Amino acid sequence: xxxxxxxxxxxxxxxxxxxxxxxxxxxxxxxxxxxxxxxxxxxxxxxxxxxxxxxxxxxxxxxxxxxxxxxxxxxxxxxxxxxxxxxxxxxxxxxxxxxxxxxxxxxxxxxxxxxxxxxxxxxxxxxxxxxxxxxxxxxxxxxxxxxxxxxxxxxxxxxxxxxxxxxxxxxxxxxxxxxxxxxxxxxxxxxxxxxxxxxxxxxxxxxxxxxxxxxxxxxxxxxxxxxxxxxxxxxxxxxxxxxxxxxxxxxxxxxxxxxxxxxxxxxxxxxxxxxxxxxxxxxxxxxxxxxxxxxxxxxxxxxxxxxxxxxxxxxxxxxxxxxxxxxxxxxxxxxxxxxxxxxxxxxxxxxxxxxxxxxxxxxxxxxxxxxxxxxxxxxxxxxxxxxxxxxxxxxxxxxxxxxxxxxxxxxxxxxxxxxxxxxxxxxxxxxxxxxxxxxxxxxxxxxxxxxxxxxxxxxxxxxxxxxxxxxxxxxxxxxxxxxxxxxxxxxxxxxxxxxxxxxxxxxxxxxxxxxxxxxxxxxxxxxxxxxxxxxxxxxxxxxxxxxxxxxxxxxxxxxxxxxxxxxxxxxxxxxxxxxxxxxxxxxxxxxxxxxxxxxxxx
Amino acid sequence: xxxxxxxxxxxxxxxxxxxxxxxxxxxxxxxxxxxxxxxxxxxxxxxxxxxxxxxxxxxxxxxxxxxxxxxxxxxxxxxxxxxxxx
Numbered sequence: 001x002x003x004x005x006x007x008x009x010x011x012x013x014x015x016x017x018x019x020x021x022x023x024x025x026x027x028x029x030x031x032x033x034x035x036x037x038x039x040x041x042x043x044x045x046x047x048x049x050x051x052x053x054x055x056x057x058x059x060x061x062x063x064x065x066x067x068x069x070x071x072x073x074x075x076x077x078x079x080x081x082x083x084x085x086x087x088x089x090x091x092x093x094x095x096x097x098x099x100x101x102x103x104x105x106x107x108x109x110x111x112x113x114x115x116x117x118x119x120x121x122x123x124x125x126x127x128x129x130x131x132x133x134x135x136x137x138x139x140x141x142x143x144x145x146x147x148x149x150x151x152x153x154x155x156x157x158x159x160x161x162x163x164x165x166x167x168x169x170x171x172x173x174x175x176x177x178x179x180x181x182x183x184x185x186x187x188x189x190x191x192x193x194x195x196x197x198x199x200x201x202x203x204x205x206x207x208x209x210x211x212x213x214x215x216x217x218x219x220x221x222x223x224x225x226x227x228x229x230x231x232x233x234x235x236x237x238x239x240x241x242x243x244x245x246x247x248x249x250x251x252x253x254x255x256x257x258x259x260x261x262x263x264x265x266x267x268x269x270x271x272x273x274x275x276x277x278x279x280x281x282x283x284x285x286x287x288x289x290x291x292x293x294x295x296x297x298x299x300x301x302x303x304x305x306x307x308x309x310x311x312x313x314x315x316x317x318x319x320x321x322x323x324x325x326x327x328x329x330x331x332x333x334x335x336x337x338x339x340x341x342x343x344x345x346x347x348x349x350x351x352x353x354x355x356x357x358x359x360x361x362x363x364x365x366x367x368x369x370x371x372x373x374x375x376x377x378x379x380x381x382x383x384x385x386x387x388x389x390x391x392x393x394x395x396x397x398x399x400x401x402x403x404x405x406x407x408x409x410x411x412x413x414x415x416x417x418x419x420x421x422x423x424x425x426x427x428x429x430x431x432x433x434x435x436x437x438x439x440x441x442x443x444x445x446x447x448x449x450x451x452x453x454x455x456x457x458x459x460x461x462x463x464x465x466x467x468x469x470x471x472x473x474x475x476x477x478x479x480x481x482x483x484x485x486x487x488x489x490x491x492x493x494x495x496x497x498x499x500x501x502x503x504x505x506x507x508x509x510x511x512x513x514x515x516x517x518x519x520x521x522x523x524x525x526x527x528x529x530x531x532x533x534x535x536x537x538x539x540x541x542x543x544x545x546x547x548x549x550x551x552x553x554x555x556x557x558x559x560x561x562x563x564x565x566x567x568x569x570x571x572x573x574x575x576x577x578x579x580x581x582x583x584x585x586x587x588x589x590x591x592x593x594x595x596x597x598x599x600x601x602x
Numbered sequence: 603x604x605x606x607x608x609x610x611x612x613x614x615x616x617x618x619x620x621x622x623x624x625x626x627x628x629x630x631x632x633x634x635x636x637x638x639x640x641x642x643x644x645x646x647x648x649x650x651x652x653x654x655x656x657x658x659x660x661x662x663x664x665x666x667x668x669x670x671x672x673x674x675x676x677x678x679x680x681x682x683x684x685x686x687x688x
Contacts, residue, residue: 105635108654115659116628122666123620127673241656245646283651285636292632300628318684320677323670330663341655591610592682 006073013078016051017217023047024221028419037418041180044422045429048218049195052211052433059203059210064462067204067469068135068445070315074209079321080328082209083312085216087114087329088336089165090172090432091495093219096337098403100344104280106287106295110496111337113296115330117303122326125304126313128514128590130322133597134314136442137307137506138450141528143599144513145521146583148455153528155446157505158307160532162439163480165306165498169436170196170477171484173429175404179380180425186485192433193481200437201470204445208437209315215430220335222427223407227339230346230414234356240342247349251282254352258361258396267388275384275400282348290551298556302499305506308435308442319593347410352396358413360385360394368394373412377405440480444472496555497539504535504561508569516573517587523573530568535561609680616676620669627658627665 005012027040065071074082092114099107134140138158142151173192178185199211227240237243260279271277280286303309312329313322354362360371365387368374377383382402385394401409407428411420448469453460460468509527512519538557542548552560589598603611631638635650643649644657677683 105650105654109632111654112628112632112658115662116624119620119624119628119662119665119669123617123624123669242645248647248651283639283648285639285650287635289633289635292635293629296628296632320670320674320684323673324667327663327666327670330666334659334663338656338659588606591613592606593677594682594684 006075009075009078013213013217016214017221020048020218020221024419024423027422028417031417031419037421038182040418040422041425042182044426045177045180048426048430049198049433052214052430053195053198055211055214056199056201056203056207059207061203061206062463062466064135064465066206067466068314068449069311070204070206070209072315073317074315076316076321076325077328078213079209079312079316079325080332081216082212083309083325083329084332084336085212085219085430085434086208086312086438087309087333087435088219088431089435089495090169090176090428092336092340093223093428093431094172094176094404094407097340097343097347098406100341101348101406102276102278102280102403103286104282105285106280106291108341109287109292109295110299111340113299114303115333115337116296117300118326118330118333120300120304121309121313122323124511125310125514126326127319127322127593129310129510130313130316131319131590131593131597133599135449136446137310137510138446139454139599140513141509141524142450142454144583144586145509145519145524145579147521150521150525150528151450151454153525154506154509155450157502157528157532158446159443160536161306161498161502161505162308162443163476164494164501165308166436166439166443166476166480167483168494168498169432169439170480172432173436174481174484176425176429176432180422180429189481189485192429192436193477195429196433196436196440197474197477199433200441201473204466204469205311205315205441208434208441209312211437212434215434216332219427219430219434220332222423222430223336223343224339226411226416226420226424227343227346229416229420230350230410231342233414233416234346234350236346236349240346241338244342244345247345248283250353251345251349252284254361255281255396258352261395261397263388263397267386270386271400272381272384275382275402277397277400278348278352279397282345288551294551294556294559298503298558299496299499301503301507301562302558305502305510306499307446307502307506308438310510311442311445312438343410344406347406347413350410350414351399358415360399361396362393364393366392373409376412377401377409382409436480440473440477443476444469447476448472500535500539500556500558500561501532503558504565505529505532507531507562508566512569514587514590517584518573518578519569520573520576520579520583522576523569523571526572527565527569531561531565534564605680606682609676609682612676612679613673616669616672620665623665624662627653627661631658 061067129140132140138151138154141154174185174189177192178188200208231240232238236247316322316325350358352361353359360368382405384400385398388398452468453465505528509524535557538560542554586598639648639650641649643652
């Protein structure tokens with residue numbers, strides 16, 4: 001190939017996509033020729049992880065600019081894809097459709113929140129932080145407000161938020177690796193971790209960028225292909241997004257017909273842990289306006305404060321490109337998020353509609369227990385039926401499923417070949433790996449750049465800095481994996497907490513750093529530490545039986561944290577001296593796109 | 603008022619407009635979620651349901667591109683846009 005790598009990107013990833021589709025076809029043929037389901041699963045995960053590792057190795061670098069910000073030359077559209085992969089975690093991929101399936105409207109606040117946040121990113125922050133020319137988010141805080149304490153506070157908030165998030169991602173890679181490779185979870189977690197580190201260790205941000213693009217392509221194919229296929233197979237419409245209105249209405253009808261019978265506590269005690277039944281209407285509004293809005297708002301402000309997303313916009317060639325790139329990111333995210341409710345609809349209808357061959361409600365218990373896929377997923381502890389009322393048939397309230405099963409089991413239930421299930425496993429792995437990589441890199445970069453280089457040893461040479469960065473990457477990865485292996489929290493809960501922590505400590509210090517010239521160091525420190533402490537206190541209080549106030553729950557504690565942060569920051573800023581002339585000039589420079597970056601080459 | 607102040611004033615105006623649209627489709631309409639869901643909307647879905655699974659999400663995508671283009675125009679107007687080789 002002629003020309004440099006960047007110019008050839010469309011060609012490179014075009015060939016890659018073609019190659020991946022070819023691989024799917026080969027696997028499909030192999031399945032017809034008798035390749036076992038287990039072998040297909042292993043082949044999918046092993047093949048894709050090998051490709052990512054190869055890209056990681058090819059992207060190795062010894063330059064600080066390439067390691068921290070991918071040389072600032074990632075084109076808009078590709079940065080959009082990388083951000084989308086960075087963003088969409090194992091939770092988005094595996095658990096989101098399940099959440100919609102079980103909780104309906106109240107849960108869909110997350111869809112609105114996790115997309116609406118990008119409007120804040122594009123308009124309030126990304127272009128200005130790009131102009132600033134920083135390597136990390138604490139780098140912006142440290143330079144804008146000045147002083148080691150401000151910088152260090154930002155590192156603390158970043159670490160708390162990102163580390164909460166990363167354990168969930170490593171947990172997800174472990175879950176998928178343990179299912180696909182058929183090994184115990186405790187070992188699978190470390191296999192997942194090694195795959196993650198292979199992508200990021202040698203090339204830093206550059207390696208992560210190019211693997212994330214590759215991972216996005218895998219995960220979006222793996223998500224969309226089954227949705228379209230199932231929709232067509234069921235005769236629900238060839239383009240599900242525009243054609244499922246009848247199916248949504250039909251679910252409503254069936255819900256009316258069956259009714260939501262409440263199970264007794266004694267009956268529920270028999271249901272395996274983690275499984276749930278359908279207890280909420282599919283498309284009706286089942287949450288109060290404030291419950292919906294507060295959750296959406298917390299997720300939006302959290303989105304704009306999460307450092308692993310923000311730092312993706314440091315890699316674009318210009319300020320202009322950073323803005324456009326946010327649009328592309330959201331477009332690529334939209335492709336998956338708008339498909340999740342469709343998958344939930346198709347999955348639910350195919351299970352509960354007695355007039356469909358796949359429907360199990362109304363069938364006899366013995367008949368359902370004899371179905372192959374029921375036996376498989378029952379064994380995997382993701383599906384369960386029990387004849388509570390003793391009438392011999394399955395009722396709506398007698399059928400239980402794990403949230404993950406919506407994505408993982410629906411292809412099998414709809415009668416798609418196993419090759420699709422293998423593909424879905426590879427997609428889930430890609431989603432979890434790409435997010436874990438972004439997060440681990442965000443933490444390691446902040447500690448190596450902001451704590452080690454800027455505070456401890458400002459004279460350190462590039463080579464030494466990069467060694468420190470890589471050692472930290474491994475240490476943080478292992479710490480995350482060790483906690484993940486203990487299986488303390490579920491995947492989704494800890495993801496939402498990460499957003500709340502991030503918004504508690506970072507939202508206002510970041511936004512006001514650009515939009516309020518009067519914001520000063522004392523104010524920012526008060527805002528970061530006060531907000532984080534207030535948010536953490538509220539979480540602990542509610543978790544230990546506190547009643548909470550204003551309808552703020554353990555999922556939205558960031559609203560309280562960020563309110564405290566805002567008040568603390570404004571009050572303390574106004575009580576102390578205004579920032580010096582040089583700092584005010586710096587803010588002026590940040591506000592115009594043209595000219596050199598504020599920090600300059602580091 | 604200096605060139606830069608005027609530029610910032612316009613930029614801020616655009617920000618407020620963007621945030622207003624954002625507010626309507628991320629928060630405003632969901633104040634009336636229950637009422638709005640009674641009415642059939644695009645492609646036959648109930649309105650609120652449609653907004654949560656496609657509508658608001660799609661509007662955000664368009665909003666960001668619209669914002670980016672408007673901001674580029676403002677930057678050009680005041681001579682603050684970046685040179686291509688930067």
